[in-house]
Every structure is written in structure tokens, then in C-alpha cells.
Amino acid sequence: MKAGLGNFGLFEIEKPTLRDGNDVLFKVTSVGMCGTDVSIYNWTETVAKAYHPEFPLVIGHEIAGIVEEVGKNVTRVKPGDFIAVNEHIFCGECDFCKEGRTSICTSLVVVGCHVNGGMTEYGVVRQQNCFKLPDNIPHYAGSITEPLSVSIHAVERTPVNPGEVVVVFGVGTIGLGVILALQQSGATVIAATRRDSVRLQLAVEFGAIPVAMEKDDLMDIIHKTGKRWADKVFECVGVDSIINKSINVVRPGGTICEIGIPGAPVPINIGNEITLSERVIIGSRTFYYSTWDTTMKLLAERGDQALKLITHRLPLEEFATAIDLIKAGECIKVVINP
Numbered sequence: 469m470k471a472g473l474g475n476f477g478l479f480e481i482e483k484p485t486l487r488d489g490n491d492v493l494f495k496v497t498s499v500g501m502c503g504t505d506v507s508i509y510n511w512t513e514t515v516a517k518a519y520h521p522e523f524p525l526v527i528g529h530e531i532a533g534i535v536e537e538v539g540k541n542v543t544r545v546k547p548g549d550f551i552a553v554n555e556h557i558f559c560g561e562c563d564f565c566k567e568g569r570t571s572i573c574t575s576l577v578v579v580g581c582h583v584n585g586g587m588t589e590y591g592v593v594r595q596q597n598c599f600k601l602p603d604n605i606p607h608y609a610g611s612i613t614e615p616l617s618v619s620i621h622a623v624e625r626t627p628v629n630p631g632e633v634v635v636v637f638g639v640g641t642i643g644l645g646v647i648l649a650l651q652q653s654g655a656t657v658i659a660a661t662r663r664d665s666v667r668l669q670l671a672v673e674f675g676a677i678p679v680a681m682e683k684d685d686l687m688d689i690i691h692k693t694g695k696r697w698a699d700k701v702f703e704c705v706g707v708d709s710i711i712n713k714s715i716n717v718v719r720p721g722g723t724i725c726e727i728g729i730p731g732a733p734v735p736i737n738i739g740n741e742i743t744l745s746e747r748v749i750i751g752s753r754t755f756y757y758s759t760w761d762t763t764m765k766l767l768a769e770r771g772d773q774a775l776k777l778i779t780h781r782l783p784l785e786e787f788a789t790a791i792d793l794i795k796a797g798e799c800i801k802v803v804i805n806p
Contacts, residue, residue: 471523473511478785479524481584484592489541491592494551499586500530500611501790501802503640504729508581509791512731519581528804529555529579531586532601532610544595550605551598552613553586554760555579570757571621586611587787589806599760602768608805609775615801616774617763618727619645621755622702623653624762626725630654633695635686636676637714638704639667641777641801642727646702647674648773649766656693660686667800670776686717695719703727708734712741720745727752777801 486493505527507515531553535545545551558565558573565573579585579593601610619642628634632655636643639661650657651674659671664680672678677693679686690698697719703711706728714724715736726749741747755763767774780802782790790802 471511474509475511476509476527476788476791478787481526481588483590484584486537486539486592489539490594490596491539492535492542492545492551492595492598493537493590493592494533494535494553494598495590496531496533496586496588496806497550497607498532498609498611499528499804499806500615501528501787501794501804502530502615503794504529504581506791506794507729507731514729514731519578526584526586526588527580528585528587529581530611530614531555531579531591532607532613533586533591534607535598536590538595542595545598545600549598550601550607550610552601552610552760553579553591553593554597554599554617554755554757555581555585555614556754556757557583557594557597558757568756568758571754587784587804587806599764602764602771604771605767605775608781608803609778611803612774612777612801613760613763613767615641615777616645616648616766617755617759618642618752620649620762620766621759622646622725622727622752623649624756624759625750625752626700626702626723628653628655628700632656632699633658633690633693633697634700634702635660635690635698635714635717636671636702636704637661637710638728639665639671640704643702643704644670644674644777644800645774646704646727647671647676648770651675651770655699658686658689658693658698666779670800673776674773686713690717697722699723701725706730712736715741715747715749718747720747723748723750725750725752778803781805
């Protein structure tokens with residue numbers, strides 16, 4: 469196996485073993501398929517620059533499983549525990565880690581992107597990467613923790629106040645997760661996407677005002693809330709036209725939280741749209757370590773809603789079908805159950 473478009477395949481590897489006293493061996497129960505996995509499949513410019521793995525590489529960074537064996541120093545989990553895996557292997561010693569900003573650790577290693585991930589039967593991670601899941605989450609669904617943490621972190625990065633008007637561009641897993649995270653914020657949330665779909669209807673179920681941009685005027689919907697512009701925008705698409713539209717609909721002095729990752733550089737009129745209008749663009753990469761505690765709390769309280777993000781469950785052998793579903797936009801979250 470090597471880097472390049474479509475170089476995926478099934479192959480046999482040895483069952484991993486504990487490497488030191490802080491390791492946890494777990495049996496994978498679910499691994500979510502993500503846009504990042506599709507980008508790895510397509511080997512886009514952004515992915516090629518961000519990840520330099522050794523091949524063959526087992527993909528899959530949205531992982532959950534049952535603990536099978538623990539090292540002698542492990543106190544965080546025990547055999548039989550149902551866990552979600554935080555895929556960030558951060559150093560804990562650089563300036564960013566000391567600030568709690570583990571997602572931008574200077575030596576960050578990502579499971580499933582830099583080193584072997586969860587698209588397999590067994591995995592080993594250090595104990596600090598394990599989070600025990602609440603009892604109301606079924607085994608097939610534990611991997612929903614990771615993308616939900618991405619959404620929650622975006623809201624952590626861009627706090628929303630009661631009475632504000634917030635636009636969420638994109639109603640895939642991340643956009644819907646943002647809407648779920650904003651559900652109790654007291655803000656008016658507008659979900660904007662290209663066309664009407666099951667995804668948009670789920671956004672409505674989560675409390676958002678729907679906008680299908682092929683037929684609805686987004687600014688007209690914002691005006692009906694009593695505001696001239698949106699106060700904040702969460703951009704979850706990563707497409708240049710939507711990024712620029714995000715800037716255009718937010719008020720001067722407002723904030724755009726950029727979660728989507730474009731596959732190539734995006735031209736922006738910095739002078740007029742940012743500097744002279746004092747708009748703020750905030751990048752939000754994945755999550756901080758502390759975010760996962762908030763995610764576990766949300767899952768315990770509203771796990772029944774979070775589970776609606778999962779639209780497809782497939783065996784490991786059908787990972788290529790998962791890729792096709794994501795590329796066609798015919799799913800919200802596809803989960804592989806080995």
C-alpha cells in the first residue's frame with residue numbers, strides 16, 4: 469500500500485499487544501467513517517501536507533470498543549469497560565499542551581492518520597486516550613463521540629449568547645452536532661445547506677430554522693428574526709463559495725468559526741470583509757482533551773438525539789461502500805461495526 473488516490477484494500481495484520489504499563493487493549497465495536505477518511509482516500513493536497521504516515525496504514529480515527537486487557541499502571545479503565553478513544557496522542561509538554569490546547573500540540577500524532585487506527589478488530593492506546601461511555605450509548609454507536617466532540621469544541625471556541633442569531637452552514641455530522649450543542653444556548657439557530665434533505669429535517673428536529681439555499685433566501689430568513697445580519701456563523705463545509713458567503717452574512721464585528729477544511733487555498737477579500745469590518749475568523753481544529761468530558765455529559769443527557777446522526781451501519785468488508793455513500797452525500801454518519 470502507498471499514498472495516492474484510491475489506494476485502499478483489506479489486509480491481515482497481527483493482533484496488537486500491550487507495549488507498556490499505561491496501555492489499553494480493546495476490541496473495536498464501532499469506527500465512524502469521516503470526510504477526513506475520504507480525503508485520505510482521495511489523497512488531497514491538504515491531507516498530503518498534514519499527514520506523513522508509514523504504509524500500510526489502518527485508517528479510522530472515530531473509535532469505540534470494549535476493553536480487553538490493561539497494563540499494570542492503568543487505573544482509568546478496566547477490562548469490560550465500554551470506551552471511546554480520543555485519537556490525539558499529544559506530548560503534554562509543549563506550550564500549547566500546557567495551555568490545554570492539545571489539538572495544536574507541536575508533536576501531535578493522530579491515530580488513524582499518522583499511525584494505525586480503528587478500521588480493524590483490535591487496537592491499543594494509552595489509558596489517557598480512553599473515555600468510559602455512559603450506559604445509554606449502545607455498542608454499535610460509541611464512535612459518535614469523536615465527531616460530536618469536534619462540534620462541541622467549535623462551540624467552545626465560539627461561545628454563543630442568548631438572543632443571538634447563528635447560522636450553521638452544512639448539515640453533515642459536524643454541522644448537526646453544532647446545532648445539537650447549541651440547542652440550549654438561547655440563540656436562534658439557522659441551518660443552511662444547498663438543498664432540502666433528510667439532514668435538514670434532522671436539523672429542524674434539533675431546533676434549527678431550515679434554509680435550503682437553492683430555493684430560500686438566507687438573508688431574508690435572517691431579517692425575519694429581527695436582525696440585519698447573523699451574529700455568528702459556523703462554517704462546516706470547507707468550500708470557498710460557502711466560506712465567502714459566511715463572511716458576507718455575519719455582521720461587522722461578528723465571528724465566523726471555520727471548521728470545514730478546504731482542499732486548496734481559498735481567496736478572501738481581507739481588506740474589505742475582515743480588516744475594515746472587524747469581523748473575526750476563528751479556526752477550530754478537532755477538540756481539546758477537556759472537550760471530551762463535555763461530550764460525555766451531552767451523550768448522557770441527549771444521547772437519544774445524538775444517535776440519530778448514525779444513518780448507516782456496515783461490516784468492515786464494506787468500507788468502500790461507506791466511502792461511496794459519503795462522496796454521494798447519501799448519509800449522515802456511516803459506522804463500521806467490525
